[in-house]
Amino acid sequence: MRIFDPHIHMTSRTTDDYERMAAAGVRAVVEPAFWLGQPRTSVASFTDYFDSLVGWEPFRAGQFGVRHHATVALNPKEANDPRCRPVLDVLPRYLEKDAVVAVGEIGYDSMTPEEDAAFAAQLALAVAHDLPAMVHTPHRDKARGVDRSLAVIAESGIEPGRVVLDHLNEVTVRQVRDTGCWLGFSIYPDTKMSPPRMVELLKAYGTERMLVNSAADWGRSDPLLTRATGEAMLAAGFTDDDVDRVLWRNPVEFYGQSGRLDLDDTDAAAATFAGNSILRGGS
Amino acid sequence: MTPDELRAALRGVPDPDWLAAALHAVAAEPTTIARYFPAVGRRCGRADLPDLPGWTADEAARALLLASLPAGHAEQAETLYRTGDAAERRGVLKALPLLPIGAAGVPLLHDALRTNDTRLVAAALGPYARHLDPPAWRQAVLKCVFTGVPLAAVADLDTRADGELAAMLAGLAAERQAAGRSMPEDATALLDRLTAASRSHHREA
Numbered sequence: 001m002r003i004f005d006p007h008i009h010m011t012s013r014t015t016d017d018y019e020r021m022a023a024a025g026v027r028a029v030v031e032p033a034f035w036l037g038q039p040r041t042s043v044a045s046f047t048d049y050f051d052s053l054v055g056w057e058p059f060r061a062g063q064f065g066v067r068h069h070a071t072v073a074l075n076p077k078e079a080n081d082p083r084c085r086p087v088l089d090v091l092p093r094y095l096e097k098d099a100v101v102a103v104g105e106i107g108y109d110s111m112t113p114e115e116d117a118a119f120a121a122q123l124a125l126a127v128a129h130d131l132p133a134m135v136h137t138p139h140r141d142k143a144r145g146v147d148r149s150l151a152v153i154a155e156s157g158i159e160p161g162r163v164v165l166d167h168l169n170e171v172t173v174r175q176v177r178d179t180g181c182w183l184g185f186s187i188y189p190d191t192k193m194s195p196p197r198m199v200e201l202l203k204a205y206g207t208e209r210m211l212v213n214s215a216a217d218w219g220r221s222d223p224l225l226t227r228a229t230g231e232a233m234l235a236a237g238f239t240d241d242d243v244d245r246v247l248w249r250n251p252v253e254f255y256g257q258s259g260r261l262d263l264d265d266t267d268a269a270a271a272t273f274a275g276n277s278i279l280r281g282g283s
Numbered sequence: 284m285t286p287d288e289l290r291a292a293l294r295g296v297p298d299p300d301w302l303a304a305a306l307h308a309v310a311a312e313p314t315t316i317a318r319y320f321p322a323v324g325r326r327c328g329r330a331d332l333p334d335l336p337g338w339t340a341d342e343a344a345r346a347l348l349l350a351s352l353p354a355g356h357a358e359q360a361e362t363l364y365r366t367g368d369a370a371e372r373r374g375v376l377k378a379l380p381l382l383p384i385g386a387a388g389v390p391l392l393h394d395a396l397r398t399n400d401t402r403l404v405a406a407a408l409g410p411y412a413r414h415l416d417p418p419a420w421r422q423a424v425l426k427c428v429f430t431g432v433p434l435a436a437v438a439d440l441d442t443r444a445d446g447e448l449a450a451m452l453a454g455l456a457a458e459r460q461a462a463g464r465s466m467p468e469d470a471t472a473l474l475d476r477l478t479a480a481s482r483s484h485h486r487e488a
Binding site: 051054055056058059093096097098099259260262 | 318368
């Protein structure tokens, strides 16, 4: 089983996780820039974080044979802090980096006017830099948050096929299904989605434009729940090809729209990385 | 390394027209380098250059872009390093010996040598590392041994390695031996050479 986790915060995880992920078949990840749990107070704090996402973290991942890409943005929660809003001005330089495959996480947290402004501005950046957009949907008042997100996305003029709305569930899947946007589902130990519930959604709605991620971070989460979902799919009668589509080909297709996804040698990487010099470029 | 050698080795890149246009633009309008620099890997590839051992296509193309900056604009290298991703930083470090900046790039070497990214550490120890003072250079060589960077990446290794470096390597070897761990072969070979040289020096004295 080859796995591409399209949403995982590896900065918050240990090398033990990288080892277990590689052993479970995870060969590529996308790490969206997000809230770090502790509010930040200056732009410099963000640039150090973004530098890490295009510097140290891909190197760390490469040591375990995992290809690492990132999405970069001012997240919705911190868009409300006037000290953080100038982050919008430094984004353009990061949106030209090799490893940056989308603008994200953008969207809503509390649906404030400040979040409206940052969301619209960053969708415009996605269009200007020819990148897809990765949209976080709010945990509180989610259904209305999804509707409002879809309206802002439509207004921005970005092509729906270049947008993913993430953290969807049984209630919000229908709202997004017919818009042409991609659908992201975060599989968690006891919130968001679980492997059995995900399998039911795949049965009901098919595998097209469906993305499954662990969204593992500094909270209670599990980077192997992508693999567990693939196994639950097989147990429910889905084929190996269905699993490969959901866990590999779909994220490759979505983030491949950036033109920057570098997956050369990932077929060989998982088997041979330990024998190769980590000086080899590419990551 | 000269710009002409870089240019010759880059003849086979996937998008030579893009590189030619970028070099032309940078020579005419130096600030445009900020736009071209991040895209080099996507346009020129990242593979090792067969005709230029120790260089990848993106490193060589970035070095060539920097070498094309008109006189008085070489200081842009520092900004490109500070705002660059790991590959861009590697490109700046490799280009330093080609730039008319004297020792002004040394702070970039110190920055790269503080990281644990072995590709940056290796790139900081090319010919430009002659500007590093002996203590910093010895620490950098020892860091290579610690982190598994082959010592072949270190320019002027045998001419600069001295008794103090030998003592540091011997200390590491003793720690490794006590722990039941091995030393990289190239480090053991360097220590042997330094020890032999010191013995023959003492005999002569």
